[in-house]
Amino acid sequence: MKILLVDDEQKFVNMLAKRLALRGIEADVAYTGEEALKKAESAVYDVAVLDIKMPGISGTQLKRKLFTLHPSLNFIFVTGHGAVEKSEADGSEKDIYLSKPLDIDFLIETVQELTQTR
Amino acid sequence: MNDALNNMNIESLKFFGKVNASISHELKNILAIISETAGFLNDLTELAKQGKELKLSLLENCSNSIAEEIQRGFTTIKQMNRFSHSVDAPVMDVDLLDILDLMIGLTGFLSFAGKVRIEDKDQKLETITTCPFLLQNLIYRILCFAYECAGPEGEIRLRLSPEKGKGILLTVLNSAQMPVEKFPDEKIKQTAELLGVEFKKNDSFYELNLLIPYVCDKIKELEKNQ
Structure with a gap:
């Protein structure tokens, strides 16, 4: 399983990637939407974990672009805001919204559910 | 003039809410980093218990990162406090x-x-x-x-x-x-x-x-x- 983590909070995604690696999950990190798109052009991911509010391309815009590149990609939105942002992201029922701080076990569980059921 | 003032009151309340929401977002980001770093330290402890070598540089990096984020949190809270008192x-x-x-x-x-x-x-x-x-x-x-x-x-x-x-x-x-x-x-x-x-x-x-x-x-x- 391979995950793409995208957040402009660099320490957050770096630490999350390390913790996922310790649990046997490969995760690439990108700090901007542009960087994430470059990575997605040369690699295939099962799940993209996106921050909604980022400088430049927002998480919502990034999702659309990534979806065009990889229609089978699953998405999880992670945000510092509450559930209110669900409407801001495109309201799609397929997407999962998690609030920071994350529970890593719940994140992994969610990733596994997404990849098994879709 | 009254309409303008009423509009201003509504806009002012919106502004107050918007700023507070952005502060809470910032604080959540800080807590998320501290939480992940603490989680990573916990992961390292578990590995050490299993006999894996624990690199001191990793511990040092984690404690520095936590200290930096706490400082960032203090700065944010000070700003929040200054902003709150602007309506005194x-x-x-x-x-x-x-x-x-x-x-x-x-x-x-x-x-x-x-x-x-x-x-x-x-x-x-x-x-x-x-x-x-x-x-x-x-x-x-x-x-x-x-x-x-x-x-x-x-x-x-x-x-x-x-x-x-x-x-x-x-x-x-x-x-x-x-x-x-x-x-x-x-x-x-x-x-x-x-x-x-x-x-x-x-x-x-x-x-x-x-x-x-x-x-x-x-x-x-x-x-x-x-």
């Missing part, structure tokens, strides 16, 4: 540099915020008698307008020039062109009017000029009623 009295004597510094900090939490710096930050300026909360609202909106024009890589400079007996001229210099014909919008105009702030026309697409008075009649009236 409708009219106060304020240092414009302090207000700019706080608004740069608070707008910095927005995802589209760019770089801003104040030129000649150490200059001594006369205080201005104003409604600090409304002035913050005005500066916040102007900075947001400038950021949206500049983009994430842009740079904004703020220049303050005292005008004897009148007030302080605030010049917003943007590295990118600004659609100056769209400035000021209705909300900025209404806030500026209540504060007696005057927009100075110029031919440049790269700068905005506004004269913030040392005091104005509307503020004097507000001060009398407080």
Whole structure:
């Protein structure tokens, strides 16, 4: 399983990637939407974990672009805001919204559910 | 005038909410980093219990990171506190540099915020008698307008020039062109009017000029009623 983590909070995604690696999950990190798109052009991911509010391309815009590149990609939105942002992201029922701080076990569980059921 | 004031009250409440939401977002980001770092330390402890070598440099990096984030949290909470106290009295004597510094900090939490710096930050300026909360609202909106024009890589400079007996001229210099014909919008105009702030026309697409008075009649009236 391979995950793409995208957040402009660099320490957050770096630490999350390390913790996922310790649990046997490969995760690439990108700090901007542009960087994430470059990575997605040369690699295939099962799940993209996106921050909604980022400088430049927002998480919502990034999702659309990534979806065009990889229609089978699953998405999880992670945000510092509450559930209110669900409407801001495109309201799609397929997407999962998690609030920071994350529970890593719940994140992994969610990733596994997404990849098994879709 | 009453309609304008009612609109201002609604807009002020929205502004207060917006700033508080951005602060809570910032604090959640800080806590998320601390939480992940603490989780990583826990992971390392579990591995050490299983006999894996524990690298001291990793522990040091984690503790430094936590300390940095705690400092970031303190700074954010101080800004939140300064902002909250700006509604203590409708009219106060304020240092414009302090207000700019706080608004740069608070707008910095927005995802589209760019770089801003104040030129000649150490200059001594006369205080201005104003409604600090409304002035913050005005500066916040102007900075947001400038950021949206500049983009994430842009740079904004703020220049303050005292005008004897009148007030302080605030010049917003943007590295990118600004659609100056769209400035000021209705909300900025209404806030500026209540504060007696005057927009100075110029031919440049790269700068905005506004004269913030040392005091104005509307503020004097507000001060009398407080």
